[in-house]
Amino acid sequence: MDLSTKYLGLQLKHPLIAGASPLPDDLDKVRGLEDGGIAAITMYSLFEEQITQNLIGSEAHIGAYENSFSEAASYFPEVDLLERGLEAYLEQLRRVKEAVSIPVIGSLNGTREGEWVYYASFIEEAGADALELNLYFLATDFDVTAAEIEDRCVSIVAQVKDRIEIPLTVKLSPFFTALPHFAKRLSHAGADGLVLFNRFYQPDIDTDELDVRPALDLSHSPELRLRLRWLAMLSGQLPVDLSVSGGVHTGLDLAKSIMAGADSVQMVSALLMNGPQKIGQVLKELTHWMEDKEYSSLEELRGCLNYQHCPDPEALERANYMRVLKSFRTIPSHRKD
Ligand SMILES: Cc1cc2nc3c(=O)[nH]c(=O)nc-3n(C[C@H](O)[C@H](O)[C@H](O)COP(=O)(O)O)c2cc1C
Incomplete structure (x- = not known):
């Protein structure tokens, strides 16, 4: 079965990749x-915060260059690159690259414009x-509009794209009011992927301690399902x-x-x-399913139920919302026995 695919110009033997997680911390x-x-x-x-903290830590050094950050690339390594955190990240990335022959995708996480x-x-x-x-961004300021947030994100994407030759993909939150339009702007700004x-x-509320607790x-x-709908909308x-x-x-x-x-x-x-044995398991399930449905390659499958090819595109839209709500009858009454 041909499961090969291309993502961000990378030739992959199949589509399953390990998303950003602490796993690469351990070779x-x-x-x-x-x-x-x-x-x-x-x-x-x-994270932007890791970088910014280090930059603030070396404020005295940076002060001399305050208005010339556009030339930062030439002196940046002297500034603070040896700080732990930053250097540790880059060092681990180098080690991971050396340890494996499959593609390794770096991850940068931030939302404000800045030197990071x-x-x-x-x-x-x-x-x-x-x-x-x-x-990753949470809009908590009552005076900042959705348009301002989108403009900022687009500007960050353009700035990052400007600094690299490798492909750039942008990991988004589902909470943009007009995702297709925003996605189009990101693409114009240079995003190669989304x-x-x-x-x-x-976060949760701890009712014993009367406090807010982080929860993962x-x-x-x-x-x-949320992802499937928006994939289908944007696909193609x-x-x-x-x-x-x-x-x-x-x-x-x-x-x-x-x-x-x-x-x-x-x-x-x-x-x-489940550990890495899960990889073989899900690929086997995918292959069996494809054989059963008589698909011979991933290409035949890709996008066959996106918005353009779905036999009933309304199933992805508001019309379906009404239909689903109307079709719901009653929850069977609780049995007493
Ligand atoms: C422990 C943990 C750490 C994560 N760290 C990151 C991270 O550093 N950067 C990032 O973009 N996403 C991070 N994620 C989010 C994942 O990449 C992924 O988007 C999320 O877990 C949803 O995928 P899943 O349902 O397969 O877990 C992390 C997730 C977990 C559970």
């Missing part, structure tokens, strides 16, 4: 992923085959590769993602829960 786990058959590995993110975008080029120099830019979606970690739950397959409409992240746990999840238009499929929770 044994990295080798385990490659031995388990993963097609590519995404590094955990280097320069680190895209350091990630490239450290050997990343592509860069994933995670625009990753749908970031998974937000919702791993995902489940139903979370994939923009000159970008599409990747899905969130809720991929089985071979059928993989098949659905490809049918909705994904060029690659990312997995994190399932790998953290």
Whole structure:
């Protein structure tokens, strides 16, 4: 069965890649992923906050160059690159690259305009085959409009793109009011790919301690549906590769993602829960399903149920919302026995 695919110009033996996670922090786990058959590995993110903190730490040094940050690339390594955190990230990226022969995707995570975008080029120099830019953002300011947030994201993408030669993919949140239009703007700004979606970690309220607690739950397959809808909407409409992240746990999840238009499929929770043996398992499930349905390659499958090819595109739209709500009858009454 031909499962090969192209994502961000990278030739992959199949679409399943390890999404950004702590796994690349341990080289044994990295080798385990490659031995388990993963097609590519995404590094955990280097965060804007990590970079900015280091830059503030070396304020005295930077002060002299305050208005000349555009020439930063030439003196940046002297500024602070040896700080732990930053250098550790780049060093680990180099080690991961050396440890495996599959593509390694770097990850940069930030939302405000600033000098941190320069680190895209350091990630490239450290050997990343592509860069994933995670625009994780929570709009909490009552005076900042959606248009301002989108403008800022577009500007960051353009700035990062300007600094690298490797392909750039942008990991998005599902909470943009006009996603297709925003996606088009990102593509014009230079994004070669989009990753749908970031998974937000919702804090919980601790009713004993009367406090807000961070909570990180791993995902489940139903979370994939939000991604499937938007993959299907964007697929085939923009000159970008599409990747899905969130809720991929089985071979059928993989098949659905490809049918909705994904060029690659990312997995994190399932790998953290089950280890690298999960990779072979889901690929086997995908292959069996494709054989059963008489598909001979992934290409035949890709996008066959996207918005353009779906026999009933309304199923992806508002009309279906009404139909689903109207068709719901009653929950069977609780039995007393
Ligand atoms: C422990 C953990 C760490 C993560 N670290 C990052 C990260 O550094 N950067 C990033 O973009 N996403 C990160 N993610 C999000 C994942 O890449 C992924 O988008 C999310 O878990 C949804 O995919 P899944 O359903 O396969 O888990 C992390 C997720 C987990 C569970």
